[in-house]
Amino acid sequence: MTGPLLEVDGLTVRLDVRGAKRAVLRDVALTVHAGEALGLVGESGSGKSMTARAIDRLLPRGAEVDGTVSFDGRDVNALAGADLRRYRNQIAMIFQDPRAHVNPVRRIGDYMTEALRTNLGVSGSEASRRASDALTQVGIDSPTRRLRQYPHELSGGMLQRVMIAAALLTEPRLLLADEPTTALDVTTQAEVMAILDDLRHEFGLAMVFITHDLELAAAICDRTAVMYAGQIVEIRESARLHDDPLHPYTAALAAARPDIEATADRLVAIPGRPLSAFEAPADECGFAPRCGYARDECRAGLPEITELDGGLSRCVRAHELRGELGAPANA
Amino acid sequence: MSAGPVSAGLTVTTPAAPRTRRLSGLRGTGVAGMVSAAVIALATVAAIFGPLLAPYNPNLPNLSLAWVGPGGGHLLGYDFQGRDVFSRLLAGAQSSMLGPLFVVVLSMAAGALLAVIAAWRRGAVDSVISSGLDILFAFPGILLAVLATAIFGAGLTAAAIALSIAYMPYVARVLRGVALRERSQPYVAALEVQGSSATAICLRHLIPNMTPLIVAQATIMFGWAMVDLAAISFLGLGVQPPQANWGVMISENQTGILQGYPLPALSAGVCIVAVVIAFNVLGERLFEQAAGR
Numbered sequence: 001m002t003g004p005l006l007e008v009d010g011l012t013v014r015l016d017v018r019g020a021k022r023a024v025l026r027d028v029a030l031t032v033h034a035g036e037a038l039g040l041v042g043e044s045g046s047g048k049s050m051t052a053r054a055i056d057r058l059l060p061r062g063a064e065v066d067g068t069v070s071f072d073g074r075d076v077n078a079l080a081g082a083d084l085r086r087y088r089n090q091i092a093m094i095f096q097d098p099r100a101h102v103n104p105v106r107r108i109g110d111y112m113t114e115a116l117r118t119n120l121g122v123s124g125s126e127a128s129r130r131a132s133d134a135l136t137q138v139g140i141d142s143p144t145r146r147l148r149q150y151p152h153e154l155s156g157g158m159l160q161r162v163m164i165a166a167a168l169l170t171e172p173r174l175l176l177a178d179e180p181t182t183a184l185d186v187t188t189q190a191e192v193m194a195i196l197d198d199l200r201h202e203f204g205l206a207m208v209f210i211t212h213d214l215e216l217a218a219a220i221c222d223r224t225a226v227m228y229a230g231q232i233v234e235i236r237e238s239a240r241l242h243d244d245p246l247h248p249y250t251a252a253l254a255a256a257r258p259d260i261e262a263t264a265d266r267l268v269a270i271p272g273r274p275l276s277a278f279e280a281p282a283d284e285c286g287f288a289p290r291c292g293y294a295r296d297e298c299r300a301g302l303p304e305i306t307e308l309d310g311g312l313s314r315c316v317r318a319h320e321l322r323g324e325l326g327a328p329a330n331a
Numbered sequence: 332m333s334a335g336p337v338s339a340g341l342t343v344t345t346p347a348a349p350r351t352r353r354l355s356g357l358r359g360t361g362v363a364g365m366v367s368a369a370v371i372a373l374a375t376v377a378a379i380f381g382p383l384l385a386p387y388n389p390n391l392p393n394l395s396l397a398w399v400g401p402g403g404g405h406l407l408g409y410d411f412q413g414r415d416v417f418s419r420l421l422a423g424a425q426s427s428m429l430g431p432l433f434v435v436v437l438s439m440a441a442g443a444l445l446a447v448i449a450a451w452r453r454g455a456v457d458s459v460i461s462s463g464l465d466i467l468f469a470f471p472g473i474l475l476a477v478l479a480t481a482i483f484g485a486g487l488t489a490a491a492i493a494l495s496i497a498y499m500p501y502v503a504r505v506l507r508g509v510a511l512r513e514r515s516q517p518y519v520a521a522l523e524v525q526g527s528s529a530t531a532i533c534l535r536h537l538i539p540n541m542t543p544l545i546v547a548q549a550t551i552m553f554g555w556a557m558v559d560l561a562a563i564s565f566l567g568l569g570v571q572p573p574q575a576n577w578g579v580m581i582s583e584n585q586t587g588i589l590q591g592y593p594l595p596a597l598s599a600g601v602c603i604v605a606v607v608i609a610f611n612v613l614g615e616r617l618f619e620q621a622a623g624r
Contacts, residue, residue, distance in 0.1 A: 056524050061453060088526035101521040103536050114535070115525045170525070 003073060004031040005206050006055065006174055010067035013054055021064060022278035024050045026230040028067070029305070032174065037200065037207040039217030039238060041253070042227035043274040048210045051227070052176045055208070056091055057084060071174070089119055092167035094196075096179040098159040102151045109147030112166045120170060134165035138195050157188035161195060168199055175200065175207040182211070193220060214253050218242055226250045229286040230277025236311035244325075246313035248293045251325035285316070293317060293324075360616035367616075370609035374602075377424035385418035389575050398592040410584050410595040420602060423575035427603070430491050430569070431556035435549050437495035442502025443545060447533050449503075450510030461507070464500040472497035472559050480568040487570050490563045494556060502548060509544050513537050543621035551614030554607040561603050577603050 013025040025047045032038045040048045053059050055069055057076060069076040071087060079087050095101040102111050112134070113127035122130070128147065135143035138161040151159060160180060167175060177196065181189040197220045200207055211217050217224045218238040226234040226241075226249060234247040245251045252270045272290040280286035285303050288294040297316055305314040308322075315321070360368070377384070386404065396413035399405075407416035449460040472494050479493035480486065513519070514537065522532045538545075563569040564578030572579050580599035588596050 058520055058524060085526040085528060088524055091524070093521070093524045095517065095521060097517065100517040103518045103522075103540065105540060106536075114522075115527065118528075118531050118535075119526050 005034045005036075005072060006030075006032040006208070007070045008051070008055065008067070009070075011051070011054055011069060012066040013050060013059060014064040015060060016062035017278075024230055024277045025054065026277055026280070027305075028054075028227075028230075028232055030225055030232060030235065032206050032208060034173070034206050035204045036223070037209055037221040039221035039224035040208055040210045040227060041212065041214050041217045041224055043212060045274060045276050046227040047230040047277055048212075048227055049178055050230075052093070052178050052208060052210055056088065056093055056176060085119065089115070089170055090172055091174045091176060092170060092172035093176040093178065094160075094163050094167050094180045096182050098156065098163045098183075099151060101163070102159070104151050106150075107147065108149050108151065108154070108162055111151070112147070112162065112169060115166070115170050130169060131165070134169050135162070137168075137199065138162070138165045139191075140165070157184050157192060160184060160188075160192050164192070164196060164199065168203065168205075171203070173206060175205050176210075177207060178210045179212070180209075181216070196220070214242070214250075215257060226253070229275040229280040231280075231286065231314060232305065232312075233287065233314045234312060236313075240311075244309075246308055246311050246318050246325070247287075247315045248291045248317075248321065248325060249287045252291075285314075293321060360613065360620070363612050364616040367609035367613040370605055371613065374424060374428060374606045374609075377421050378428035379425075381421040381424045385415075385421045387415035387418040389414060389418040389422035390573050398587060398590070398595075400592070400594065407598050408592075408594055410580070411587060412583075416580075416595045416598055419575045419580060420577070420598060423577050423580060423599070424602075426487060426570050426574065427557065427561070427577040428606075430487050430560040431553045433491045434494045434498060434556040434560070435553050437492070438498035438502050438552065439545060439549050441495070442499045443506050443538065443541075445499070445503045446506035446510045447537060449507050450514045451529055451533060451537075453511075457507075460503070464503050467496070467500040470497055473562060476559070476563050477566070477568060480563070485568045485571060487560075487564075490560065490569045494559055494563075498552060498556065502552065505548055506541065506545065509541050510537060513540055543617070547614055547617035547621050549614075550610055550617055554610035554614065557603060557607050557610070 008031070009029045011025055011028040012023065014021040014023050028047070028051055030038065030040075030051075040051060042048050050059070054065065055076070057079070059065065065077055071090070074087070076087060109128060109131060112131040113122075113124070116122040116127040116130065117124060131147060132143035135146055140146055140158065140161055146154070146162070154162065160183075164180070180196065181192050184192060193216070196207075199205070207221075209217060209221055214224070214226075218241055221238045223235060224238045224241050225232050226247065228249050234241075234245065234250050236246055236250075241250060242254050245254060249270075255268045256270055258264070258267055270290055275286055275289075281302075283302055284299040285291070285294070288298040291298070295317065300316075303314045303316045305312050306318065308318050382389070391414060393409070393413035396409045397411055398409065399413070400408040402408070405415050405417065407420070410416050410419065445460050445464070449457040475497045476490045476493040479489045483489040519532060519536065522536065560569055561576075561578030561581070564576050565582040567582065570576035570579050572583055577599040581596045581603075584592075584596035584599070587593060
């Protein structure tokens with residue numbers, strides 16, 4: 001196997017907020033191999049979506065980017081014009097709110113076939129045929145009728161499936177899914193996830209799956225990266241993330257999720273509030289103020305991300321805490 | 332992928348949604364809007380078929396009939412040279428309507444182009460375009476038109492081009508705001524990620540989605556252009572007599588107002604005012620609809 005399909009290294013992004021440059025991502029590093037699914041988990045404002053936006057070059061104006069994003073060995077940040085468009089043809093993005101991300105006055109068919117027709121030069125009839133096949137693949141019946149409908153005539157779950165079908169039409173190599181099921185109700189969510197997982201395996205597609213749901217990420221991703229305050233605090237095989245986390249934050253996230261089998265008087269919560277990346281101190285662990293395991297050494301310096309037991313953790317006490325973090329962190 | 336029962340439950344049929352909306356669009360403008368549309372339709376018919384519909388030769392003078400009032404099949408009487416006023420109104424519709432149309436098309440095209448470029452590129456490009464527009468705002472349309480006719484000679488074309496330039500900043504400013512709003516819609520970002528080119532996104536999505544406001548703006552602008560062009564023709568810098576034109580008719584028959592024969596000048600004035608009001612009312616209604624949507 002050759003190098004990773006997507007490699008992000010030392011990615012730091014600062015945005016212009018009322019004249020001041022504020023960091024939203026700090027030293028983010030991750031790799032995704034062809035056919036692999038990486039989960040990206042974190043609270044609101046932790047930088048999950050910004051990471052995706054940095055990967056597909058959709059950052060807001062005035063963003064200051066340090067570090068590298070390379071796709072298939074090419075530096076993404078150096079791409080411009082036709083090269084950038086060609087790169088974007090190889091990635092596809094699925095958004096949280098499908099309704100906002102389609103032009104409301106164009107038919108489903110126009111939406112689905114546009115990329116094929118204008119970017120890849122596929123003929124109109126061929127594009128429609130492929131679109132209707134793709135709709136069948138995501139479990140939408142009478143596809144030819146759907147192609148003639150407008151977005152407002154479809155339900156949210158249906159529209160998300162249309163988006164998935166459209167994303168796969170251009171045969172991308174990497175799929176960026178930005179909370180694709182958050183706006184859907186639970187049964188639709190399960191269905192959409194199943195479709196996404198099936199198709200991903202069928203096409204051997206690499207995926208970055210962004211969610212705030214640790215369990216959901218663990219269920220369909222090979223590895224999961226946990227983000228906090230613009231940093232990746234842990235990357236680990238999904239299967240072991242829940243029971244054997246390497247970072248206190250991951251453990252706290254897992255503990256904060258209510259368990260369907262246990263009745264609790266009071267749900268476990270992480271004390272304090274999530275920090276934005278720009279609020280996080282530059283010289284100590286960003287999670288220390290909310291962390292039950294914090295000691296003086298945590299405030300002595302910004303922890304490096306270090307390898308441990310096949311995963312990566314950004315906690316200075318990770319070694320000491322092995323075995324302790326699996327249980328609910330209620331210190 | 333067991334999606335059968337779910338999708339079956341979601342069957343919604345709303346045939347031809349946009350067509351019904353467009354129809355209700357004109358109907359939704361109310362009685363005033365309908366009347367305005369009728370006036371505009373009438374003026375348009377006159378502009379196209381005017382010379383054919385004119386009962387008499389609009390350019391044949393008969394000085395013995397000068398200032399003679401209505402009667403004998405001459406609905407509005409004769410003008411200062413003894414030409415049939417009604418025939419001249421019909422014949423004059425063409426240049427009176429064509430001039431504003433030219434101004435609207437030209438200023439809308441240039442304005443929309445600048446607006447979309449400014450909104451798409453933002454930053455420095457937007458600043459340069461916006462400051463350029465601010466400078467153009469300083470020149471009143473009529474002044475620019477007088478200047479143009481002084482350089483290129485009197486005539487409708489020079490005046491219309493000058494007016495188009497003077498109107499362009501108004502169009503560009505309104506449309507820039509609309510384009511900026513549309514550009515920040517998530518679906519535009521989705522198209523960018525898809526690898527669509529900026530030109531394709533602008534031409535296929537941005538501009539089509541701006542059309543309701545473009546149409547509304549164009550309608551109001553038509554009224555302004557008509558008044559300004561009539562004023563320029565009145566000053567003798569636009570359409571040249573003996574060619575029939577409503578502005579020219581007011582100018583050449585103005586002495587009649589003082590001499591007790593106001594009908595020739597007034598009838599041309601009424602035509603202008605009626606069409607301008609109609610365009611304004613319709614434009615406002617369309618604006619309300621486009622904004623309220």
